[in-house]
Amino acid sequence: MQVLAVLEKSKSMVFxxxxxxxxxxxxxxxxxxxxxxxxxxxxxxxxxTFGSPLLGNESFSRAILRERxxxxxxxVVSKHDIMPRLLFAPLLTHQLHLLLNHWHLSMASQQIGNPAGVLQVPDEDKAEFLRFVLAYLERSSQLAVEGERREMFWPFGSYLFCSKxxxxxxxxxxxxxKMMHLMVATVSLxxxxxxxxxxxxxxxxxxxxFLKRRNFMQGGLGPCSSYEAGLALALQSSGLAWQIQGKKLDIFCSSSRHCDS
Structure with a gap:
């Protein structure tokens, strides 16, 4: 009901x-x-979404495509993130239980600022789990190409694979x-x-x-800080950037002075 209440006052909605x-x-x-x-x-x-697991099978994906x-x-999927690839492997397994324990330890160690917590699971167990997931991911990649997809989790929408x-x-x-498989072929858990x-x-x-390339194509100067980049993106998304294009440099300079102060 809260979503519907917000929707009544919105021109668009992003999840x-x-x-x-x-x-x-x-x-x-x-x-x-x-x-x-x-x-x-x-x-x-x-x-x-960022690093999200898959949701459904090919029929589910086709239903979404049918509705356009x-x-x-x-x-958005990062180069080595295992979470979007996890459900290609069977769920009710010892390996999955192993991963969940390791995952909780790893996430907790990041929250409390102790990266050493990642090492609390034996290396042999981590290597075993990664081999397990990669084997099923490779098999799924082959089945996808061959057209045998009925029981597989299946992607829908656009996928942006990113790295440094x-x-x-x-x-x-x-x-x-196929890209999910190729990008994690030689990594550790x-x-x-x-x-x-x-x-x-x-x-x-x-x-x-994006901002540097766009400003270069337009013959302008790009932002030199994250504050300026955020300001520029906000202006461009609102449409104001076109109205004040001649004053862009002044805005960047003003924002820099604001940050310095």
Whole structure:
């Protein structure tokens, strides 16, 4: 009911979430799209997830595509993050129980500022689990290419794969699964978990690169700090940047003085 109350005052709505929160955000967005479809409303709905597990099988994905809702979802996946790849492996296994214990230890160690907590699970167990997931991920990649997909979890929407070097966006589900496999072929489980926590850095890099490229194409100067980058993105998204393009440099200088003070 709170979502519907907010919706009455909104021109659009964006859902977002990290890890399992991304799955919840996707479900909320799907529910709202169904609700708006039945009420003949045209309010734009968009969902952005970060390191989210997959939600359903190919039939589920096809149902979303049939309603033309695929473009409402963008799933950001970092290069080595294991969470979006996890459900290609069987769920009720000793290995999954092992991962969950390791995952809780790792996340807790990050929250309290103690990275050494990541090492509380024996290396042999971590290596065993990673081999287990990668084996099923490779098998799923092969089955996706061969067309045997009935029981598999299946992606929907657009996928933005990101790393420190840049990113690539894919919409074809088979290509998404193949990319998920290829990008984690030679990593450790600790790297996979640490990468699950680095989305803020990746998005910051993307924002900076986007602004620099856009300003270069327009013959302007790019922002030189995260504060300026955020200000520039806000202005561009609101449409004000075009009205004050000639004063852009003055705005950046003013923001720098504001930060220094």
């Amino acid at each position: 977002t979430g990290h890890s399992f929160g991304g799955s919840i955000a996707s479900l909320y967005a799907l529910w709202l799209l169904c609700y708006l479809h039945s009420s003949s409303s045209s309010i734009p709905i968009f969902c952005i 809702w695929g473009g409402n979802f963008c799933h 070097e840049g990113g690539i966006c894919l919409e074809n589900a088979v290509s998404v699964i 600790d790297e996979c978990i640490m990468d699950h926590l680095n989305y803020g850095d990746y998005i910051g890099n993307f924002s900076s690169q």
